[in-house]
Amino acid sequence: MLLSGIIVGLFLGFASGEDGSAGWLRYAPLPHASSYHSIPSSIIALNNTKSSPVYTAQQELHQGIQGIFGKTLSNGTSTGKDGSIIVGTAHAYQKSYGDFDEAGDIEEDGYFLSTEGRQVLILGQNERGALYGAFDYLSRLAQGKLDTVSYVSNPHAPIRWTNEWDNLDGSIERGYAGPSIFFENGFVTGNTTRVAEYARLLASIRINGIIVNNVNANATLLSARNIDGLGRLADAMRPYGVQLGISLNFASPQTFGGLNTFDPLDPTVDAWWANITNQIYARIPDMAGYLVKANSEGQPGPLTYNRSLAEGANMFARAAKPHGGIIMFRAFVYDNHINETNWKADRANAAVEFFRDLDGKFDDNVVVQIKYGPIDFQVREPASPLFSTLRNTSTAIELQVTQEYLGQQTHLVYLAPLWKEILEFDLQADNRSSKVKDIVSGERFRRPLGGSAGVVNVGTNLSWLGSHLAMSNLYAYGLLAWDPALDAEEILQDWIRLTFGHDPKVLETITDMSMKSWPAYENYTGNLGIQTLTDILYTHFGPNPATLDNNGWGQWTRADKFSIGMDRTVKNGTGNAGQYPPAVANVYENIETTPDDLLLWFHHVNYTHRLKSGKTVIQHFYDSHYEGAATAQTLVKQWESLQNKIDGERYEHVLFRQTFQAGHALVWRDSINQFYHNLSEIEDQAKRVGNHPYRIEAEKMTLSGYKTYSVNPFHAASGTTAIVTASNSTVGTATTNVTFESGTYDVAVNYFDLIGGKSQYELQLNNRTIGSWTGDLEDKLGHAPSIYLDGHSATRITFRNITVVKGDLLKISGRPDGIEPAPVDYVSFLPPGIVD
Template sequence: MLAAAFLSVLAVMSWMPAAHAEDGHELWLRYRQIETVQANAYRADASQLIAGQGTPTQVAARDELLRGLGGLLGATLPASDSVTRDGAIVMGTAASSPLIARLGLDLDDVGAEGYLIRSVAIDGHRTTVIAAREDIGALYGAFHFLRLVQTGQSLAKLDVRESPRLKLRVLNHWDNLDGHVERGYAGASIWDWHKLPDYLDPRYTEYARANASLGINGSVLNNVNSNALSLTPMYLQKAAALAGVFRPYGIRVFLSARFSAPIEIGGLKTADPLDPEVRRWWRAKADEIYRIIPDFGGLLVKANSEGQPGPQDYGRTHAEGANLLADALAPHGGTVMWRAFVYSDEEPDDRAKQAYTEFVPLDGKFRDNVLVQVKNGAIDFQPREPFHPLFGAMPKTPLMMEFQITKEYLGFATHLVYLGPLYEETLRADTYARGKGSTVTKVIDGSLDGDVPGRSGLTGMAGVANIGADRNWSGSHFDQANWYAYGRLAWNPDLSSRAIAEEWVRMTFSNDERFVAPVVGMMMDSREAVVDYMTPLGLHHLMGRGHHYGPMPWDAGGPRADWTPVYYHRADKNGIGFDRSATGSNADAQYAPPLAEQFGDVERVPEQFLLWFHHVPWDHRMRSGRPLWDELVHRYTHGVDEVKKMRATWDGLSAYVDAGRHAQVSAFLAIQQDEAQWWRDASIAYWQSLNGLPLPQGQAPPAHTLGYYQSLSFPHAPGN
């Protein structure tokens, strides 16, 4: 039997390092052969596969199991129509498989995308069944089964029941039609718009496989700073070609829409959402889109933010703008994802308050097919932010989490920063919106406010993709882990980021515990390290303007104050930090009362958010007993030291990973150490120029003068 044989394999299983350098293209779907004495018995007992191939999704699921088990076992799994021996795998739905129909499995609660993996007996033979209500569920189940094998899990007495917690699990590509990727650090866009629709790069199928392995079911193809041409017939045909590739893998295509499209490509004189001609134009455009892409997912919109057009240009609200598009899409089942990343053209008293101020009065005024897409924090994907105050503040409106997978403020592709802990920290944060335990996860999955009148059942999570044309997809091998972690948490927001990291390491590199434990440790410490060497104790938005590369806390230029670091840190001779308490901008009042009281009290606020919510003297006594200045320098230095530890750990693991990938990670860690030191030294030099304080005893001075750091320029940094 497959399960019994695998148990014996687990006892002595080892994974042989690759004999040749790998380039990372296979991601976590490497399916490298298990090399053990027991492998022959395992291959013999993996006796047959019974799976339908009547639909493209069934073919994809069957092919994935054959590819995966063939690679892992080094032998082809024979196909069959009936169970004739122990070790069979039966996969499908009651409609596609008479064997599964005969078993009468209870699949009512798994939904359209869920699945059941169970050890059963069929005709006296021990069998593993992968069953679902729909074909896509069986495909997801096939990937789950392969993940168990890849990570060395027991297959005995399986009884796995899975279904996604969120309905929409979407990647947002910030890809432009000219091939450039905004905030992309893995090369050009993977979409070759010039060759589409006539040439379909095989990579598009690989992309779909990788996303399906995580349960991602939507792809927004173009940048939120959108070009209206994306909605023209020529480009809709190109999007339709991609939709055809993605469809067997359960992925629907979405597009970012430019709000002024009726003017730019429709010939109208206005884009006013209440204008009858504008409403007719969008209804006709929706009809056209669905004729070309029948399963089109919907539209993502960035409006009245960073210069983008929107309904406020006509004195209308975000709800009126979103509802215009929602009404056009509703007959076709489409969804509008309306971004809440907005701030007014006027100088605000605190940009962190803008989204709350604009959106909370609109709670309950959006159509049922609108998701308001909210960034994890109120500023902009910083190394650490408190959760966005909108979460928990709009009980009648479905809110969609927006995380950034591409590391715009976290060292681009060269810094090893595992974002799983950042995502987990946000999802587990308690909003106190309806009492203790009102976590952000419960807000976005609908369980917190599902009984509120007027609340629709629409839920979702979006991730700004880090995918590009680089051979390893993400610009670095470890950045693949952030794509992986996002997908796993979009499926189940309650998963542990540590458990996800271990899964990814085992699938991507090795199951050898001598490798797994230290690498997972590196990953779990990496996010806190980058917070320390970039933005410790609640500091934020200290990077260079435009390119966002490197420290520039002295920057006071630019067209508006809230694009500059000095606006956020407000450091002077007496202290540092942004006062968001009642004595300042009062942004803490946007949180539920228990949190507002905690955040607003300088003695009770979590120290990780101290300088986010308070302007405090340099000699403020920290919980460590050190004054703030000493603690700040300590944190900067600690961040650099953590990167040094990561380098030393990785250097000692060369025996467990192929030379090619080991060398690239080593080179990137060297870059990270240099740049972490740069962040520390430049920041300390600037703060000293304001406070005039000596360094704490034992702390090394900056390597250069402040003038040197201020003279550095990076006009061609990637992603700009």
């Protein structure tokens, strides 16, 4: 019996207790590995310096082939090559063995991989390229792709970086996987083991740079102690070909350096930056460069002195150029105090307005880093028009792997399809093909630099991102940065095989879950181009559409009793549509040609406006939110079908998050629908909104030690009201008799889980305990928690297959803790197959 279990485990390709730390580099045993005999018997590495990526490639090949095939390879020498894996640079190969036909086709960071003949050739244009080729070869083997191949693979663009928003105190802005791996207590960490492991993961997906600190930068990063610490980080990453970069605070010469100004045209400021840059490069000769956020969201910048953004960027460019450094200058510049009463005001216009007159004025080593859409990583935005505006400036696309607005790693949202839509979008500049992917590569406008920056925010959590399934987004980001022509579903399936093994059921199920996750999330959050209807003034996690209006941040919906949407036309609105090249502008200007999924981005319409589907806008809202939430329920059942096909630790981890998502999707559904139902006073044709026949509202139960509480925002609670304990030391009870017919039910409790306390709950029927739990999601989920009863803290727990007799006494007991007053919203009795 034990033997059969081992065989099954080998076939499925998982260990009994995996924690996710290996990511997609598990090198699990390949099914029927013993039947594959053509793996070479030795490895010849054409560089044995331990800091060399070629040496790293050799070590990786040893580890990978041992794990996949159980075969130990010897280290060969350059005097022979038959029956060997030869890994190194093309130049080193030519020096030892002579020319090969493909040598001239390999570009910087690219590689040639051939499994033809009696040897395997893995030859990079540089040492980093050789390591990329080794990872590619091992990926193929680990997936069972054992066919003979011979090809050159070159990067689409030279810049393939991650941005980590880590703070020096060890916290991470918009990070959902624990504290920083780079910093602690104001300084660079002393332990770089985790840093090297992260560099290994990034190298395997061909990422070549990391900005290790927050764009909202702390100037003390430039202290002598921290510069030396940054050197240690760079040393740890160098064997993987990953270069370190840092974010800068524009005011550092004044706030840290002791000058009385940070004016970029002041010679003393210019000299100060040149001096500090020389110090950094003396410790880190191969530093990638700087990232700068200036004059945005309160950050200092050149506009303080009436200098242009280009003049500010070029100051850094001059300092870094002698060292080969690149300046990534963020286009995320806008005024966060704009007036919504001005119908022409529009945050979406800011990037073009700030940068269009600067085109061609940036130094050649400056790259303008542009968020993929005009606002801020929303669930759907059009491609930023700035991509087609800057014709004489190198640009890069900024994508967000960390799910700031998109569920914060507690909701499954596979992002590659979203990114693909943007990358493949044709802006038709000068009526020529002008896809975003070809603009940011530098190809379309013949720029020397360009590429991708992905905001990732890994933490000390062993799963790296706080969620095993979210790692598909990091994997996809790297592969799309290398080759944006790749198919999102094919990337996903490669990741599944590498991460969870070869079982066809696992592949099919996770593929289906992931590919429908973005449409589902869009459906139950915000659709028709209205943006993600989250709380933009607080945690960016749960629903609160009212916060998007009546503020200076500019992420407006302009929703009122009769109508909704931003008028961004040239004819009547903000003119944003006119920022696009004419062929695209004409589509967005006309309501008849604007795609429905961007309707409310470009047009202000009545709730009764009919879409191309024939539905009204408001009915589409109602239906989509119900459809999206219903899809979220199916994700739980799909994942449960994989029990015993996924190792226990990762299975339970994902199941917990899918269960949370299913409950929180219902919170989103009810909140958004109730908000617009109240605002528009238009009924849902299906009579669902506000009608919950399976619920018992907690405030309608008999209360002892509990009191009613009006929740704000009102739509975050069913019936607008919840119950909380009368004090933070009072145990509360709520009782009522069950009025539902006798039978078997899933009993769900919606409650609020606040940070700052861990209340304890018990649910009873006729004094028989059917469930108990603790409000401790702040320990189990990495999302940004809330101290309020709101759409962020609203959650549910479900107890399945409970036998209920009509008339049973239902009792909820809540023991408060800290600031958390054991809040409860409602209890649902759900017959089989019913979604609340």
